[in-house]
Each structure stands twice: as structure tokens, then as C-alpha cells.
Amino acid sequence: MDTELLKTFIEVSKTRHFGRAAESLYLTQSAVSSRIRLLENQLGVNLFTRHRNNIRLTQSGEQLLPYAENLISTWQQARNAVTKNNYKNNTLSIGAVALIWETKLNDWLESLYSQHKNLQIEARIASRNILVQHLHERQLDLFIATEPPKMDELSSELLGSIPLRLFTYDKKGNDKKRTLISLDWGVDSVQQEQEILSQNNGISLITSSANMAKQMLKNTGSCAFLPEYWQQQNHDLKIVPQSATIHQSIYAVWLQNSEQESLIRKLLKNPVLVVDE
Template sequence: MDTELLKTFLEVSKTRHFGRAAESLYLTQSAVSSRIRLLESQLGVNLFTRHRNNIRLTAAGEQLLPYAENLMITWQQARSAITKSNQKKNTLSIGALPLIWETGLTDWLESLYLVHKNLQFDARVAPRNIQVQQLHERQLDLLITTEPSKMDELVSEKITTIPLQLVVSERKTSDKKRAYISLDWGVDFSQQEKEYFAQEIVPILTTSSALMAKQLLRNTAGSTFLPESWQNQYPELKPVLPLQSINLSLYAIWLQNSEHHQLIHKLISNFNTPENND
């Protein structure tokens, strides 16, 4: 059964006019008539009674109508499902916190796109716990985070180390006493952060956006930990003296039985951030 024949039958039954059906289907009127005759020939019945300006469904046509509608709906659903399945095979969804996207991950994604133009990428931003859940539900293919996973079903691979440095927008003699903006770099960073200050410190702001923290430095006269490489990119950033870095590890996490396992392993082997280029 040619679905185009059913599509034509449905349009004629709706318009009750071969000319208007032809206009709607971008066909000639003779093509519409030919399709209806072919469908009637295959079924061995007349589907329409044809009188001038009075086209009606026959009893057989009325009987065919609901079946034709259901068949076309099923066909559209099948096409949609197959198209989405095929697209998913060529789509890689990558998730991370905003500050990780801002700290080199966007540059890496751009390099992937330039090399793998047959792939489609889905870049997502969400809290780590939500993205771990999305990994298990196969809504996410790859998570880039600062903490390795301890779950057996997940693969964790360290991909790089990013040195972080306490910076200000204007250096003062009492830098360690100034307001502090805390970035949510993860559990390991939080421990090193406490050791760095050697005392309890209450941040004026806690955020997961490195760009937001950088922008607020001047107006708050504050300090925050940003990647060392940003001092080349943003000359207004000045390190707090004496220099002391906190090394932040980045991990790639994905399902062991992921259909993209080999692809992910290949992509992260070429992971590159500005820190790696120094």
C-alpha cells in the first residue's frame, strides 16, 4: 500500500473537491484523479460518487476512512521514532556546571565540532546530582566534573588538572582580609579552600558561575579562585600574594555500557584546555 494514495484519499474526503485537494497536495488535478483510481483499483471498489460539484464518499469510502486515518498516524509515528533513533546515534550530550563550561570546556566543545562535523552535540548545564541521574537514565552521555564517581556502573577518567589562584581586580596590602566570593568547584576544592585560609571565612557570595564571580570582583572589592590562565585573558585580574595555587582535577564520567563508550574515550583523549597549552 502506497501511503501517498491514502494521503490523497484523505484530502479528497476532507475537501470533497479534486481541484482543492490537488492545490493542498501541490499536485495536478489529473494526478489526484489518477491516484484515487489506482486506490480504487487495488481495493476493487469505488470510493467516491462523482457528480459535478458534488463528490461524496461511498459506503466503501466511509468504511475505509477511519482505517486510512489510523494508518497515516501510525506511519507518521514510525517515521518520527526512526528519525529520532537515528539522530540519537549521531548526538552526544555533554553536561557540566556553568563554571566548568566557562573554564575551557566550551573551547574543547568547539574543537570537537570542527573535527567531528558528522556529530551533533547537546551541551547541558545542571547541578552534578541531577546530571548523574541523567547518566543513569541515558538522557546524558558524558559528564565533566571535578569529582570522580564511586559507582561501579560509571567510568571515571581524569582528563586534566586546572591550577586555580586567588585573584583580585585591584591589589591591596590586606588582600587576605578582603571580601571573598566562593565558587562551587567541588568537595575537594572546598577542603583545600579551608586549608588555604586557615580559618573560618564567610563568603559574601557563593556561585557556580566563574564569569559572574569575575565581574563582581571590582564592585565588591573581593577575591575569588579563578584559573591561572585567566590572568592572561583578563589583565585586570591580579594574583593575591604570596602566590599559592589550588590544583583542580577534572574527570570525565560515563556509563560503562554506553553505546558511545569508544567515541567518548577517543574524544576525551584529545581533551585540551588553556592550562594544557601553557
Template sequence: MDTELLKTFLEVSRTRHFGRAAEALYLTQSAVSFRIRQLENQLGVNLFTRHRNNIRLTAAGEKLLPYAETLMNTWQAARKEVAHTSRHNEFSIGASASLWECLLNDWLGRLYQASSNLQFEARIAQRQSLVKQLHERQLDLLITTESPKMDEFSSQLLGHFTLALYAAEPAQMKADLNYLRLEWGPDFQQHEVGLLASDDVPSLTTSSAELARQQLSPLNGCTWLPMSWAKERGNLHAVADSATLSRPLYAIWLQNSDKQTQIRDILKTSVLD
């Protein structure tokens, strides 16, 4: 479907006059008539009744009108979005909600300072979904706590961060608290042993560190949080009889990504400052 035909159809339906439509479109009246005939031939129906200067939509024209408006609006939005991406050199970064909240939000701010010519998309999803998006070239860079398991991926270890078990009140013991599971990756589950009885379940499971933090007091709970983030938030207290855990942080991308230069430049800005 030629969008110019739809554009001409909409202008004639608005003005109900081939001459005025031609003026609005900067075309000759014969060009407008030709476009309308082309559209009618494609659809196999008459779209207008023509009686001298009295131009009216046929029943088929009335049916087409809302679809033509929707198609043109969608096309204009697509053109704007594509042009916007081209102008600003958009770069998409994916991570879990907890990583964005605790570690990557400040990093994103530093990226804008270091790369003013880039427009970033910060995408939040589960790791499995983000790996699929990376593989399908819908995502440029993945930040995760697990190393890549596919040969077509490249990776860089960005460093390590430390998790501790936190509660809302000081001097709390693990046995006296309900466990709130904040998702730090499938391989993290081995560290949760001892926080739950064999037949027990977490009082809350979430991928949001902020949500888990806000529920510590209402649920009399404890959860694993990055120590640097917990210190900034305040009013959080390490559980007395728990240890700390070190977690790696990786950047992962496709080996044959066409944004290799941008990736290298972006990763020059340290994540774990």
C-alpha cells in the same frame, strides 16, 4: 489516539467541507467521513452537524478544536526533534557553569572541528543533577573535578588544571578581601579553610566564574580561578599571600553506554590544551 484522525478533524473544521478536506489530505471523501466517525466513536460525541453542504462544529467539536491543534503541534515538534537528533547524531555533555566557562568552551569548538558529523548539547547543571542524568541515560558524558563513586561508571583522567586566588587589584592580601565562593565541587571546601572566619560566610556564592570575576571589584573580593583563564581575561591579579592549587579533571560515562565509540573519539581531542 491516532494523530491522523485529529489531522482529518482539523482539516474538516477548517474547510467545513468533506470534499475539500479530502482533496487537501489526498483522500477519498468516504475515507474522510470514516475517520471522523472513528474519532466521534472514540470520544462518544458528535463533532459536526451535517445539513447537506452546511458543515458546522458542535459544541463538543468546538471544545476539542484547541486541544487537537495543541496535540498536533506537539506531535509535529516531537517528530522534528527526533528526526533532527537522528540526522545529526546528537551527543550531550554536562558540566558545571564554571567548567564550561573556563575550560570546556574552547574544547567544544575543537570538537566541532574534529567531529563535523555530530551535534552537541552542552548541558549546565550541578554535579549531583548531572550524575543522575548520566545514570538515567539522559546524558552521554560528564566532565567533573571528582572521580566517579559508582561501579557502573567508567572514567578517564583528562589532566589537571591550576587554580589561584585572584582579586581585581594588585598586591592585595587575603585578610583585606571578601571571599567569593566559586563552586569547584564538595571536596574543594577543605581548601577554603583560612579564607573565612569560623562564623563568617562568603560575600557571594556562585557556580559561574564569569559572574564571580565581574563581582571582584564591586565586592572587594577574591576567588579561585583557573590561571590559564584568568590570564586570558586580563585585569586579574593573584592575591599576594596565597598558594596555587591543582585540580583533576575527569570524563565520566556509563560502562554500558551505547555511545562508547563516540566517547572514545571525542576524548581524543584534548580538553586541557
């Protein structure tokens, strides 16, 4: 039995909504639906009745729910018991998407090592849903995110914000006809990108790397939302006229009962993580 199927089942049973469950689990709605179908196929029963937006547990679903919760709880206890002795006071695994590492986390790591000589850090780059999964499975201690996952078992702390501006390299031409390099910073940037796309600009590239986006701006004549302070280091970057500033919030996220919580809170006192400039 795949525990991820049970976690998805439990989340859908809580929210009674596939879309909201997908948001909580950092999955697509189709992935949630696929997991539920797979679990139903394995068990040979229907777990939910679906009538438009009215999703309810079937009798089989009601019977499965307490077992699923117990299985997940037992699995987490087993992981805790096995991994507890592997934790060290000076060891921490930190994860973030590429965008966040490229903007501020590299500088933060340098600062941490200068202040904590015996610190051992494992730095991970992955997608949001993978990092949230690793956090639950205790493969990851600290997740730096643009949006805090909506889960009761997770603690989060607002660290600050990164001002984003719409940049381009091209100093000529019609700004309204630029194609877009799409970067998934968060909800606010998605809304701004939709406004740009509504002008029939089109997308030239979708990437999770801000450095790649910056490099491609020069050759494509596109525009992209990048950290505002990058203009100080790259004088060829031009702010697209009449474009809004996005203040992208940054959060630290960790398990409430994490064995590393004291170390996490100690390291989060480092002012390098206050990223609004």
C-alpha cells in the same frame, strides 16, 4: 513509586551510612534521610534501625532489598529498550557544571565541530547531582566532572587539571581581610576556602559561575579561586600574595554499558581536554 527513592534505599543498604550514600549520590545527607523517610512512610514500615553510626536493615528492609534491585534493573532495561533506537552514531549529550563549561569545554566543543562535521551535541548545564541522575537515566551520555562519582556502574577517565589561583582586583588594602566569592570547584578548593574563612573574612557571594565571580571581584574587593591562565586575558586580576595553587582535576564520566562509549572514547582523544597549562 519514585525510582529515586529506591536507588537511595539501595545505596544506604550498601554503605550502611547516610553520609557516604549522600556522597555517592551527589546529594546532601538531609536529602538522603528525607528520601528514606518518605519511602518508609509510603510502605508503612521502618527500613533501617539507627543507633548512632550503626545503621542496619530491618527485617522489612531485608525483604524489600531484592525487589528494589529488580525494579531498578527492570526500569533501566525498559529505558534502554525504548531509547536504543533513538541513538545515532554522531549524536552525543554532554553535561557539566557552569564552572567547567566556562573554563574549557566551550573551546573543546569548537574543536570537535571543526574535526567532526556531522557531529550533533546537546550541551547541558546543571548541578552535579542532576547530571549524575541524568547519566543513570541515560538522558546524558558524558559527564565532565571535577570529582568522579563513586559508583561501580560508571567509567571515568582523568583528562588533566586546571590550575586555580586566588585572584582579586583590588591592588590595595589588607589581603587577609578580603571577603570571599565561593565557587564549588572541588574538595581541595573547599579546604582552601575554609582557611580563608577562618581568618574571619566572610563570604560576599556564592555562585556556580566563574564568569560572574570574575565580574563581581572588581566591585566587591573580594577574592575567588579562578583559572590561573585567565590572568593572561585579564591583566587587572591580581594573585593574592602567599596563596597556594590548586590543581583541580577534571574527569570524563560515563556509563560502563553506554551505547555511545565508542564515540565518547573517540572524542576524548582530542587534546583540547588536557587542560593543565
